[in-house]
Amino acid sequence: MSKYIAVIPRAAITRAALVEAGGRSMEQVKAACGCQYILNSWFYDTITGRPVGNLKIDGTVKAAAGWNGWGLTWDKGADIRLDILPDNGGASYLSGVELLTPTRGPGKALSYSPEYGGTRGRSAVLLAGARVILYCSGDGTADAKTPEGLRDELVSIGCRYDQAANLRALGLDSGGSSQCDFGDGQRIYSARRVAGYLCVWTRQGGQEPPDKEDKPMSKYTVTPSIGVNIRSGPGTGYGKVGAYPMGTVVDVLEVRDGWGRTDKGWVSLTYLEAVEGPQRVTDNGIAIQEHIISGGRKNRPGRDTNPDTYITIHETGNAAKGADAAAHGAYLDSAAGEDALVSWHYTVDDHAIVQHLPDYETAYHAGDGKAGPGNTTSIGIEICVNAGGDFEAAKANAAALVRLLMEEHGISIDRVVQHNHWNGKDCPKTIRATAGAWEAFLALCQGEAADVSDLDTDVDTLAEAGIINSPDYWRAGDYSAANVQALIGKMADYVREDE
16 A cells, blocks of 8 residues: 555544654654654755754754744644644644645645645645544655645545544655554555654554544534524525524534534534544543633643642532533633633533643642642532533532543542632532532542431421421531420421411
């Protein structure tokens, strides 16, 4: 074969790195680092060997182009994205030929040097929703392409995995430099010793076949601040049947002529953005969605310093109707959220879990100072208390998320704490207001049913009947004689009224 395409689920990526070759061959580099996927990467001066463009490797800037442009950047690997470099770059980044960016796409002119043009072997990285796709074709083969031909092929490949065609792609060093080893014999050989490689490590080392179709259902976020209209059919000629507010996460069940069908009707895909990122799923079946705060915002300090040793539970305190997880994601990524200098890692409601920051980044949620232990050592979870939502279901979803995070990070249950633990704030307020509710929540986090005593049940029954006014006092079990006598009197009155 003269062309290979590796389709890698983001959820499977454990690390991505740019590795300097130092005169070594591709086989030597792959053997030395033990990665599952390797692909030639950045452009370089063939005489001096120095990189061309913007390049940063594991926190060290290797080349500065003196101009801003779109490029690939990431901190760990699964968070790889296309962004403006060097201003919005993470721990690693590289520039290349912009094939699919917010300003370039099908039908738009590409910009590249003459050396990149012509029909040649090609190397590229394509971001398609929850998948990272590595592309490599051999120079001088039937699969060699022009830059425009490569772009169009990448669109075709990516549309299989992202129904909204929310695609981003960067062309890498090509021609005689194009070479890869994706495992299982998927290897394109070149005698050329290039300057460096993109290496990817995964949990399983496998990949999805490029022709595998997504399930019909995909999740999208409503992006316009005014929301988007819902229509009875796929077009503006159909009647309006409702609207989705900004930040709403919807399931698109069918795509037709640039429109997506939801359970309430049809919406224009122009106003939707595919939910990207690793699709981690809790043990109660909730797929974790991503609405990551944009890089460079003040409420995303970006420090890769959170050792993830605690989990902190909050409540949003926002009882407004519609203040669900999606709405809070939109808020954190807005100017208002940035100005408030507040952030956390996850928001949970009765039907969704939305992630706003990678677990390993510091967030401003604990109220103990920017460098306080709550902010720098814990993963912050906000539970929604919005009107119209089911708080008990939200707590159950939050407990499922806690179980997942405890497993992923090796966090023990004694390090699942309240916001109150860090700065004394009465948060999570609803849980704290009921005696035994926190212990019941921790039991849920361990997959146990809440331990409700007979006394708790009896107290709840009397409180519902209006016989007692302070259930927490009676649950405590320490009663004065006067209060017991008063209770007996109320119970007697209740019986007389029934008679």
